[in-house]
Amino acid sequence: MFEDRPDREEVVLVGRSNVGKSTLMRELTGHSKFTTGQKPGVTRSPNHFDWVSENFMFTDLPGFGFMSGVEEEHREQIKTDLVRYIESNADDVLAAVLVVDGKSVIDIIDRHSGPDEIPHDVELFHFLWDLEVPTIVAVNKMDKVDDRDERLDDLCDRLGLHPPWKQWRETIAPISAKRGDIDALNEALRTQFHEQKRDDLLKFVS
Template sequence: MFEDRPNRDAEVVLVGRSNVGKSTVMRELTGHDVSTGGKPGVTRQPNHFDWTAQDFMFTDLPGFGFMSGVKDERREQIQTDIVHYLEEYADHILAGVLVLDGNSAVEIIDRHADRGEVPHDVEMFGFLREVGIEPIVAVNKMDKVDDEDERLNAICDRLGVYPPWQQWQGETIAPICAKRGSMEPLYECLRTRFHEAKRDDLLGFVS
């Protein structure tokens, strides 16, 4: 089980497959350099960045799905730990940011669905809602996508959110390119969540 969680009352968590750019998103959100690597599965424990004065933190949870050099048993344990973490701290989590790779998410989801499996991304989106954490979908690496609207509509469709995606702008769907610092759509979604939670004191983190 993940240990050493700072005692903070408000939290934003990042979840997603390995290698979708979660750590890069985290770096943009916090201004701190986070371990990133070309190999999936670099993050094996939660990375917390916390602020005592605001009683708040951002948490980057380990990636799920394929991880380079990680045995299936260990991978499954990490996934179980992620689920338990989200269940245990759901009341403190203001937003669960599901990070997807805009360039490959649809193909990966379809490949798993074609094999009769529930794709991890779809499962995680539903699970966040189940435990009372309204998800934000940060669709990363949009610089590699040719037809943005078509891709985002397809992602909405796979997640069971009705397209067109524009109706979820500023609330649930955030097309970004973290590597280039193009994060405003995600900041907008987080501002909405902070405001709804009556935590306008946190708006400075996403301005």
Template sequence: MFGTRPGRDAEVVLLGRSNVGKSTLMREVTGHDFEAGRRPGVTSEPNHYDWTSQSFVVTDLPGFGFMEGVPEEVRERIKTDVVRYVEEYADKILVGVLVLDGNAAVDIIDRHSGPDEVPHAVELFYFLRDVGIPPVVAVN
């Protein structure tokens, strides 16, 4: 699982597919520089911004889905680690901000429109609700 997390009782997490702008959103919200790339898979560990004056942490979780040049087993490990992180800290997470790429969202949903297929973003939205975390959708 991922490394350490600041010891705060409140957290906001940014989640979503790879390369949808989670790190960019975190940079804009916090005013601090975090590594973000133009290709999927740059964030492989959570980026935490410890907002000490307000006693909470904002966390940019790694994206899931396609990551250029990243082996399937690594992608699956990251996805599993994101799920474990959310489950482990669900009681501390105030809100899960599900970041979507507005340009690609419709195409992704159309590609996964089979009766047994659920888009990752939709699955993640319901997962957050199931573990008691209010989801907020941010379209980038």
């Protein structure tokens, strides 16, 4: 399911199931074809939205972690495929957007932290950094968070970034995709496009 990739540079969206990646994809592209649902795991294979003339695409990769009605073996395979996809195409990835649920991400990270366990979100963040893929953490559903700055500082701490979060605006982007509030992410993507001399793509994140 990961083989039919168009030959383009891309921005990839990654993250756990049910954090709002497909909703964010709709906001980024202005296109309503992306399936969203209440159940985790609606996206099972990469969704590409490409602009041939610019040799560019946004890609919504399948979510990892718990998925309703999906056996663990298949969930692990999706994660393996996801890692392989990013490794294979790292040279063409202009930026990776790691989408997390601002309301629950700290609890999830803490629940899965231990001597023998690294939380998926933290593992993926460092995996992307190790590949030298520019990584932006889109902290979604922030409209449901009261202690905004404290929550974002805690997330920086868990990811190994020194708080306060405001010094990481190119990396930490608080958003509410469902409400169409993705300005912080667009700003971070504009910075990445400009640094990589792809100002022709700025129109997609204006």
